[in-house]
Amino acid sequence: MLTFTIRRLLLAIPTLLFISLVIFLLLEASPGDPLGDVPLTVPPEVKERMREALGLGQAWYIRYVLWLKQFFWVEPLYWFDGVFGTQFSSGMQRIISFQSRSPVFDVIAQRVPQTLTVVGFSYLLGVLIALPIGILSAYKQYSWFDQLGTFVSMIGFSMPTFFTGVVLIIIFGVKLQWFPSVYDTTLEVRDWNSFWAQVRQMVMPVTVLALYNAAQISRFMRASMLDNLGQDYVRTARAKGLSERTVVLKHVLRNSLIPVITVIALGLPAVFGGAIITEQVFKVNGLGQLLITAIHGNDIPMVLTLTFIFAILIVLFTLIADILYGILDPRIRYD
């Protein structure tokens, strides 16, 4: 298991390097110019100096390696300094956003909490809803509960989140006025009142994402339960005289959860991607919103860093899913 993990970690390095190169070259091939908004009256030599100041003067491979160094060496060092009060990174150039002229990672650090509270909470809620539904509808296959659950989950992942979000806003935000339709990120939770306001503004985005995730995970849960319910060991367990509760919740559920847990781990990075849309609907200024403004503003370092962080998340969670699978199912041997 350990050798497998180490091998996979080593394999992840070229993968990530390749992905970063792809994103970098894509940005490089783009016809967009970060100085496109500079007025035409600015003389060309001044424009050239501005270009130098943005670090655009060198050839692309030099800038690429420089960015890699900044991402993997300077930023961790800076973080290390911040934690332990050392001075390793003094004088080193961090990744600077074109738009705000502040370090990219500082901006990202400001945005991460919003995304994490909304996305993380909704994913957790989605899983908590999906598991019981999946278990019940597999146990009572073809019952009205199963039919209804299948139908609702079909609808759940057929309705795009931007539509469910907008419909929820129209119904609960505009007509009934129960919840605010815009997410206020400046809100600080200090007392019960502000906590209540935070809960109220989180209800709609969390519901939208949670329903979407629950729809998918409950389908997986149901299929996996059905696979196991027909197995011989279930009949054996029943023949031994175990109670139905023990058979389903101890024997079948444990075995069915193995593939579902990997699906949950694999889905997590995709949820961050999907949150881009939900954040746009509810005006949450999280990572997704940051990415979209950066793309519109031709902010190359920001786009590159953010997209690469998404890629790291995907590679990391794929690895976690594989390792979890090996740990949970002793029959799987990677070595």
Place this chain on the structure above:
Amino acid sequence: MTDPDRQQDLSVAERVDATAAQAGAVAGLPPDDPHHAGETRSQWRDIWRQFRSHKGAMVALVLFVGTILFVTVGPYIWTIDPTYVDIRARNSGFSATHPLGTDQLGRDMLARLMAGGRVSIAVGLTAMIIAITLGSLIGLVSGYFRRMDAPLMRLTELFLALPLLPLLLLMVTLFREPLSQSFGPAMGTFILIVSAIGATSWMQAARIVRGDVLGLKEREFILAARSIGTPAHRMILRHVLPNVLSPIMVAATLGIATAIITESALSFLGLGFPPDFPTWGRLLYDAVDQMIMYPWRVILPGLFISLTVLCVNYIGDGLRDAMDPRIRGR
């Protein structure tokens, strides 16, 4: 054979027949003379029969065909130009002249929904065809030729590790201008979106096809075909491809749904087609600013997107059930 012996044989045969008939197994036995068995049973007819028994899928198929008729034949019946601006009739509600109302420039919503649906479904179908062709090709090659397997599967894993939505956003923003200039704004965006979606969604199909091809390669009929010296291309086209067609078709159906959702998501983020060129996603995006005053303008295109995707998902579900009896009911 002596006479009593034969007598006993016959009675045994009779008894077997009788018990079999009781168990209802006679119908399942192959007929003695296949040529006169009545109805011919081809594989596709069998699948169609199975498919018809899936109620949800049949309803979905009817609705999907209805939607396609609505967007293709509809404009010939409801002949108002979707881009015609009638500023005096702007923001009107449901009426006889405009059954679904008009938008903020007085353009007829019914006509716009038809035109938008045509683009959305065309994007879905074309992107699916690209993704499936690419995916099947890569899956077939990596499953059939052992030497190509490792590099192609590494490539697939690399693509699976790409953050797709951010990359799509990036591709569309960066290359919209140059393509619009060379192919015109509508066609350029269409080519861009379709190829971007196609290039980023072939991986699942490739993996499924590869797995199936690997399994097929161990079968006897492949060995037989190889032993009579069938060349590789005919081997793939005649023997392998027809046998992996059913998973490809299921993946294709579900691919339409993903492509339609992705296109409308891009439109919703303001990165899709130009404003005078409606798609369902674009209509929804345009209406969001005024959703407090005119909620129907948001709900209608959204309903169309959801309904189409729901239908396509159900059809995919029915197809999977019909083509693979082992997983029926999952």
